[in-house]
Amino acid sequence: MTPAGSAAVLQPRNASKYDTGTRWLxxxxxxxxxxxxxxxxxMRVPAGPGLGVRDWHREAFxxxxxxxxxxxxxWALHWLWISxxxxxxxxxxxxxxxxxxxxxxxxxxxxxxxxxxxxxxxxLSPLIGPVQGLGLCAVSGSVIGGLISxxxxxxxxxxxxxxxxxxxxxxxxxxxxxxxxxxxHALMALRHFFVGRQAPAAARAMPAQPDTGxx
Numbered sequence: 001m002t003p004a005g006s007a008a009v010l011q012p013r014n015a016s017k018y019d020t021g022t023r024w025l026x027x028x029x030x031x032x033x034x035x036x037x038x039x040x041x042x043m044r045v046p047a048g049p050g051l052g053v054r055d056w057h058r059e060a061f062x063x064x065x066x067x068x069x070x071x072x073x074x075w076a077l078h079w080l081w082i083s084x085x086x087x088x089x090x091x092x093x094x095x096x097x098x099x100x101x102x103x104x105x106x107x108x109x110x111x112x113x114x115x116x117x118x119x120x121x122x123x124l125s126p127l128i129g130p131v132q133g134l135g136l137c138a139v140s141g142s143v144i145g146g147l148i149s150x151x152x153x154x155x156x157x158x159x160x161x162x163x164x165x166x167x168x169x170x171x172x173x174x175x176x177x178x179x180x181x182x183x184x185h186a187l188m189a190l191r192h193f194f195v196g197r198q199a200p201a202a203a204r205a206m207p208a209q210p211d212t213g214x215x
Contacts, residue, residue, distance in 0.1 A: 019088040025078040032071035033139055034182060036146075039064040040175050045168045046153075065153060068146040075143045078136075094133030106130065128188075135181030142174035 018026070043064050044057035082091045096102035109127045148167045152159035 017089065019086075021081050022078075022087055022089075025074060025081055028074045029071070029078050029139070030182070030185065032067070032074055033142075033178060035067060036064060036071055036142075037175055037178060037182065039067070040171065045149075045164075065146070065150050068143075068150055072143050072147055075139065079140075089129070093129040094136060096129055131181070131184070135178065135185075138174055138177040138181065142171055142178060145171040145174065 039060045042057060043060035044055075045061055046058065079091075081087055082094070084090075092099070092102070096106050106127060145167050148159070149164060149171065151157035152164045152167075
């Protein structure tokens with residue numbers, strides 16, 4: 001029994017799903033990827049170093065390549081951080097199919113999703129992890145291709161025009177794979193925002209239960 005007029009007991013907040021390092025690196029990588037994808041959609045890749053027409057399409061390519069190393073650094077730091085034992089939720093959350101117990105949890109949540117039952121925004125959904133993992137793999141393929149392109153165009157690496165062309169095609173394919181993950185992230189962020197705003201409003205709308213003094 002809670003005595004009338006006594007102060008309410010504050011409940012501790014649940015720990016965040018993501019630690020601070022993962023959250024900031026994830027956000028920085030997402031911003032960098034969106035910028036690179038936007039430039040990739042309008043740029044024109046020259047046939048080789050020093051070739052091509054200097055127009056705004058070529059300038060978009062130059063900016064794309066100059067920003068690329070910074071995105072690659074964030075990508076490498078992100079991989080390194082989530083692989084650390086104290087990272088939350090860690091690299092294992094992104095690739096749950098490597099363990100049998102996690103595959104079972106993944107199948108269970110997939111069945112719940114087919115029943116149109118969505119997890120709460122604050123829950124660490126086992127199904128979101130592998131989706132993020134696949135997105136990170138697609139980003140990794142794009143980053144590796146970008147590093148090869150940067151080495152050929154700006155560092156004088158002895159790469160033929162055919163190799164640079166194939167790398168450019170690889171980056172284009174990877175960008176097609178990354179875009180759905182970017183759109184999905186935006187939709188999930190909007191869902192989390194609106195559901196998070198509705199929860200306090202619903203809590204305020206609930207009538208307070210009077211204390212009758214009964215135990």
